[in-house]
Amino acid sequence: MSSFINTSIGKKFLISITGLFLISFLAVHLTGNLFLLAGQESFNLVAHFMATDRVISFMEPLLAVGFLLHIVFTAYLTITNQFKRPQKFAKVDHRQTSSWPSQNMFVLGGLIFIFLVLHLSNFWYQMQFGEMDYILYGDIWVQDAYSLVTGKFIIWWYVLIYVAGAVFLGLHLLHGFKSAFFSLGLYNKVWGGRLMLIGAIYSIIITVGFSLIPVYFLIGHLTG
Amino acid sequence: MEFKLKIWRQKNARSQGAFVEYFISGVSKEMSFLEMLDYLNKTLIESGDNPVAFEHDCREGICGSCSLYINGRPHGPDDLIATCELRMTKFKSGDTIIVEPWRAKSFPVLRDLIVDRYAFDKIMQAGGFISVNSGAAPEANSIPVSREVADEAFDAAICIGCGACVAACKNSSAMLFVAAKVSQLALLPQGKPEAEKRARAMVAKMDELGFGSCSNTGACEAECPKGISLAHIARLNREFLLAVFKT
Ligand code: HEM
Ligand code: SF4
Ligand code: FES
Numbered sequence: 001m002s003s004f005i006n007t008s009i010g011k012k013f014l015i016s017i018t019g020l021f022l023i024s025f026l027a028v029h030l031t032g033n034l035f036l037l038a039g040q041e042s043f044n045l046v047a048h049f050m051a052t053d054r055v056i057s058f059m060e061p062l063l064a065v066g067f068l069l070h071i072v073f074t075a076y077l078t079i080t081n082q083f084k085r086p087q088k089f090a091k092v093d094h095r096q097t098s099s100w101p102s103q104n105m106f107v108l109g110g111l112i113f114i115f116l117v118l119h120l121s122n123f124w125y126q127m128q129f130g131e132m133d134y135i136l137y138g139d140i141w142v143q144d145a146y147s148l149v150t151g152k153f154i155i156w157w158y159v160l161i162y163v164a165g166a167v168f169l170g171l172h173l174l175h176g177f178k179s180a181f182f183s184l185g186l187y188n189k190v191w192g193g194r195l196m197l198i199g200a201i202y203s204i205i206i207t208v209g210f211s212l213i214p215v216y217f218l219i220g221h222l223t224g
Numbered sequence: 225m226e227f228k229l230k231i232w233r234q235k236n237a238r239s240q241g242a243f244v245e246y247f248i249s250g251v252s253k254e255m256s257f258l259e260m261l262d263y264l265n266k267t268l269i270e271s272g273d274n275p276v277a278f279e280h281d282c283r284e285g286i287c288g289s290c291s292l293y294i295n296g297r298p299h300g301p302d303d304l305i306a307t308c309e310l311r312m313t314k315f316k317s318g319d320t321i322i323v324e325p326w327r328a329k330s331f332p333v334l335r336d337l338i339v340d341r342y343a344f345d346k347i348m349q350a351g352g353f354i355s356v357n358s359g360a361a362p363e364a365n366s367i368p369v370s371r372e373v374a375d376e377a378f379d380a381a382i383c384i385g386c387g388a389c390v391a392a393c394k395n396s397s398a399m400l401f402v403a404a405k406v407s408q409l410a411l412l413p414q415g416k417p418e419a420e421k422r423a424r425a426m427v428a429k430m431d432e433l434g435f436g437s438c439s440n441t442g443a444c445e446a447e448c449p450k451g452i453s454l455a456h457i458a459r460l461n462r463e464f465l466l467a468v469f470k471t
Contacts, residue, residue, distance in 0.1 A: 004468050006431075007427055007428065007431055007464075008397075008430075008431050008436070009427055009437075009438075009460075009461055009464050009465070010468070011437060012437055012438065012461075013461075013465060077395075077436075077437050080436070080437075081394070081395035081396070081397075081436040081437060083329065084328060084329050084330070084395060084396035084434060084435060084436035085327055085328050085329060085396045085436075087327050087333075088327065089293060089296065089324055089327055090230075090243065090322055090324060091295060091322050093295060093296030093297050094296075094394075094441075094443060096446065097297070097392065097443040097446035097447055098441040098442050098443040098446065099441070099442075102439065102440070103394060105439065175441075178440075179439070179440040181458075182440040182454065182457065182458050182461070183438075183440065183461055184461065184462075184465070185458050185459065185460075185461035185462025185463075185464075185465055185466075186458070186462075187455060187458035188455055188458065189453070189455055192454075192455065
């Protein structure tokens, strides 16, 4: 196994597997978040379910490990790749040959990471360790996550940061989605075009979905 | 036509190189890029200077010798051609043209625009062959190969080993070259039995020689004079991962 991880393809295998794992997490996360639009009780009950469900609780540490492995291996490859060309070209023209996201995955990943730290400290940390209000639904007391989130989404620069985060993520996935399948060898002439299309649609859903929620609350606040 | 040329000059592998500017006029539209350099060299020799060293042989896009990085692109501003097939009609009179050698840790500059591509030979020696006697042509013809597979293998076999893929890649990865060689042999019946072993050996050599990893940007495919497809890289990944997980 260690000799496998020592090869370039072995490292890319881990990056693509963790990348796809993070992609599937994003789909679940977005679905949960969209309940914010359905109102306070719906969202709070979904958040309560997420916090107490066995499968989800089991996945949480796995998710942290997934992020960590993805970051460690991409950082390692990005840095070591810099040394493969000690003397740089005086002029490089990639405009016609490859997409901007594909050339700047680490920049986009870094921006996503900054966003992630901010996002976790605002919501995750607050819900785990902070002072939270509780509401009684039926006979269970549930954390009022809805008010925590919507309280933040009426501040314009907060909304701006969240929209920017969603755009960075979408750009990362515009290349990352199909790239992961390439790295796993799951690509051929027939599936090449389809994968690119599915990846583009997924990236757009992620960017629009995650942007829509904060923008919706900001507009609601400004107009009402 | 006239041009300002900025050409990388370097005495030998140990010395520090630098760009030197040349003004050249009287270039005709019919010239190829290499003929334009021949013309420059003629004027340099006549004025007692050292001519610019660059590699070339067939000058018809089949040998893979020519290797210039022109205005930020391997083999210059045109698609599906080697440097020797680049015409001066792709430039406008008065343009500044920057000419560099391939740059990669594994391709050290030997002199001016000539780099040492022996690393590619070493990768081939690590597994780019069939170790049984595959017989003479009639015997090979007795094994039926479907048209699609033969075409696919041929599409990989047309790699001329020029190294433009390494130059095009932000990571100096040799994956497209290695993938072409692995595909070419893995697709055909004579090469199949050793396919996994070959993939492992060639990838190990590629890593060892200091080529970078693949980010699937597609720049190599776009710059390859033979249009070798990224699908071959996916096949290499597949062969390699299957080989590892079986053992
Ligand atoms: C939810 C967040 C993220 C998701 C869903 C995600 C997903 C992906 C996927 C699917 C790939 C393609 C894998 C491949 O090429 O085989 C990828 C590549 C990459 N990711 Fe992420 N990623 C995320 C966060 C990050 C972060 C935080 C960083 C860095 C700090 C990062 C850095 C990179 C880099 C540098 C690559 C390109 C690696 C290469 O091809 O050489 N990503 N990501
Ligand atoms: S794959 Fe294309 S660019 Fe790379 S060495 Fe072969 S012919 Fe040249
Ligand atoms: S000189 Fe032979 S390919 Fe260009």
